Amino acid sequence: MSDPALGEALRAAVDAAFEAEQVPLLQRLVDLPSHTYARADVEACALALDEAAAALGLTCSKVPDPSGRFADHRIYAPPDAGDGPALALVGHIDTVFPRSLGFLRFRRDGDRVYGPGVLDMKSGLTSVLFALRAIRSVDPARFAGLPIRFIVVSDEEVGSPSSVTMYRELAPKLTAGLVFESGREHDTIVTRRKGGGLYTITARGKAAHAGNDHAAGINAIHALARIVDHAEGMTDYARGVTLNVGLIEGGTAKNTVPALARCQIDARFETVADAERVTAALRALAPDPFAVLALPERLRGVTVEVEGGVTRPPMEASPATQRLRAIYEPFAAASGLQVGECPLQGGGSDANLLAADGVPCIDGLGPYGQYFHQTEEWSSLDSLRRRTAALAWFLAEHAGAAFRG
Secondary structure (H helix, E strand, O other), X not given: OOOHHHHHHHHHHHHHHHHHHHHHHHHHHHHOOXXXXXXXHHHHHHHHHHHXXXXXXXXXXXXXXXXXXXXXXXXXXXXXOOOOOEEEEEEEOOEOXXXXXXXXXXXXXXXXXXXXXXXXXXXHHHHHHHHXXXXXXXXXXXXXXXXXXXXXXXXXXXXXXXXXXXXXXXXXXXXXXXXXXXXXXXHOEEOOEOEEEEEEEEEEOEOEEOOOOHHHOEOHHHHHHHHHHHHHOOOEHHHOEEEEEEEEEEOOOOOEEOOEEEEEEEXXXXXXXXXXXXXXXXXXXXXXXXXXXXXXXXXXXXXXXXXXXXXXXXXXXXXXXXXXXXXXXXXXXXXXXXXXXXXXXXXXXXXXXXXXXXXXXXXXXXXXXXXXXXXXXXXXXXXXXXXXXXXXXXXXXXXXXXXOO
């Protein structure tokens, strides 16, 4: 922090706009429902963000989803930022709340604000915009050339299946990533997240009448039960590896030997090496389940199909990540926030995707709150104001730093 006067000026600019402009924008975004698969709703909410970004003087590039399932992703930038290396400021506009839930309106109670996506993560989006607004207010020339990309995607809540390609294409020019998922207790910064995988395993046997011709059948449920036990046995808490068979289906009638059974497995892992190991072990079932499992001879002839794989690679802390955190933390402390490293997080975010492509990232830079993904979701306005001020000062002094070095 080489310029305390700059920090004071930016903090004053954040405070001046907070109640008059930032909180009203947050209310507008929250009052616009944006469940991931409600494409028109997400697009309407994103258009409100577009308007706020345009009023600030940011350019907007839209990246369509090739499948048409999701609304366009956005990349905002200051007018003179150019096409060189840039710091990524990352968020998402979609939420987990469908209109049918009825949890649709913004509500304020003292320091807390409630509503769908208020914590995850529409408040974080306003933090980025108003940090940039403060920089523009204090130093318009600095703002105009600030080397940042404000990336807002529309599919994060379902694993970013569309935006992952965009991130991969952007990664070579990104110096680092700041991700504005909800803040953690004691304002700690997220540097590590588990990765995740989704696997569908199908066992195919042979149908037969359970009373008259049982021996002629090949019971797919029996085979799948052995596979489920094998998969659950791969859980290793000491390594941070968990496999959860969360869905299972099979059979057509109680008196028919089932010809088909299927399960879905949610896997979590702390390291890329374990992600690869789990995926390889599950896929090894397909060529010859008898080579992997101790199956009874009467299941000879069963076939196994394994679909899916890693959906979000683990976000592992790197020396570059720790340097980035060390540079950011003094600005957070000067804004009245606590500092420190957050324990490993079990859920993923888009930080996982950027980190997998070599971009150092810190996460959890949105405001503190509780109960994200629940109808009691709330966010702290005081935390939001402080996070915005910390970000403004950090960006003003370090947006152009070479964090990968």
